[in-house]
Amino acid sequence: MHPINRSAGRTVHIYNTNDPDTVLGGLVLTPGVTNSNFYAMVKILFIFSGPFYLRVENGARIEKDDNPLRPGRYHIISDASFDVNNEPWLVRTISCASGSRAAAFTEAVRSRDRRCIISGANVYTFDGVDFWNGFEAAHVFPLAYEGYWVERGYGRWITMQPTIGGSINSVQNGMLLASDIHQLFDAYDFSINPDDNYKVVVFRPNSRVVGDQHLDPTYFSRPDAPVDSLLRWHYRQAVLANMRGAGEPVFEHDFPPGSDIVGVILHGPKAAERMEFELFSRFGAQMELFS
Template sequence: MPPPNRSAGRNVHIYDANDPVTVLGGLLLTPGLSNANFYSMLEILIAPTDDIIQDEPYFFVRNESDTRIDRDANMLQPGKYFIVATGRFQVNNEPWLVRTISRATGTRAAAFTEAVRSRDRRCVISGAIVHTFDGVDFWDGFEAAHIFPLAYEGDWIGHNYGRWITIPAAKGGSINSVQNGLLLDSAIHQLFDAYYMSINPDDNYKVVVFRPNSRVVGGQNLDPAYFARPDAPAASLLRWHFRQAVLANMRGAGEPVLEHDFPPGSDIVGQIRLGPKPAARMEFELFGRLSAQMELLQAREHASSH
């Protein structure tokens, strides 16, 4: 059975007040989402097309009862919402990076994993602690996740995201810095990679969940002391991930949901080719599956030349 699309179950629907028929996007309400959170998401979802002074509020939201919704801590309610702007705007067409469940391998990923494990020693989201017995750490069920995916290192370099890194990686370039990582429960890692949950650093590191799941309730604020550490995950990278999550889940009908649980013997390549965004996904999958082998070959070539 194919996975559900991201618009399944939506109970918040977004419109332009000047076009109250065309749906711009929407949201499935999960715990902890306030009116203020909704405004911050809309600031990502829409982009003004006129010479609007963006340093000042250029829109507000009203509900279907024509009541203005304030940007406050009250919980967002299900229903239709209409954006009233001081000028024209459009749905943000910023590119969304296709991402599937990723478990990078190879020596540079191993160095990244060790750095993230050493710093966190628990799932950053759930708080589940890594157990130690007789000096042995049991890492079963925990995974080091890249906030910005390793498969898009070209984008990382092209946009100079390395400027957000202050602690160099032991190996593998700035994208493998501990500041681009989180230790997560393996199931939460899947949600994070699929953009079904994210962390908003501009709301006291609130966990925002975009669909119901069995691991993360959402709405809780993470420990500020953790993010105050000099080696903490970079706020700019968490902000990038949150932005991608909003666009993936709220824009239009939402970005495609990609299958990752292929049974043994499946024609994985064939299913990817027949599914959504096949070219981008094939590139991502090939990187994940071949990067370790490529790294090993390069190491052998380097050794033979010396």
């Protein structure tokens, strides 16, 4: 079972005008992406040493405005040099961490949100009992990479420390999502851009999340809300994973009974990173018992 890559279905392609035969990246164009959004994405994808602008293949310059981006071939025009941004993206599949640390995190997120913040679906309550089936507390920055979190000092963004679990398990690193939407978020199929009025940007079309919606800014103004710096980190990861080069792999997570899961992972791309993530996600609770 070989994973497809994220270039499948791209309708926007990016080139260096000095090398028009080499595709540097691209985008599956979804509703709501504007010219201004595209410029911001390009600034994540590449490291520029001077000013640049974008031009369509027929020579028309693209302005940084709110007009919808159109499908096509776009050329980067710059008198200065620029390089592809090789910043790593963290391989992430479907996370379902458990254990006492994750339980405390889940309770804090449930208490604050009580609804999927993307779809707006409310948790059903009957006779004083909450029914949480179909909802999951999602980490914006994945718990499986806590070492990376500590190494990079991302805990500096957290102002509300949890009573258990370290800064990565703060409610400010979480949000309540419908279970299937959580899968899409973990897979970088969509993200939230805090620098565009909390706009939902869809990178791979799906049946659950629609782009071109802005989330309620009053939610994110709460002192215990997911912090902008972490949403910005996730958005950068989504841009790099979906738009860079020939396209990063899309990993399968729905394995039929009897599947050789380990074999599929070890013989696929980014095997070491994916195995590390899968082991933590599947056995994190047991490992916590012995730590």
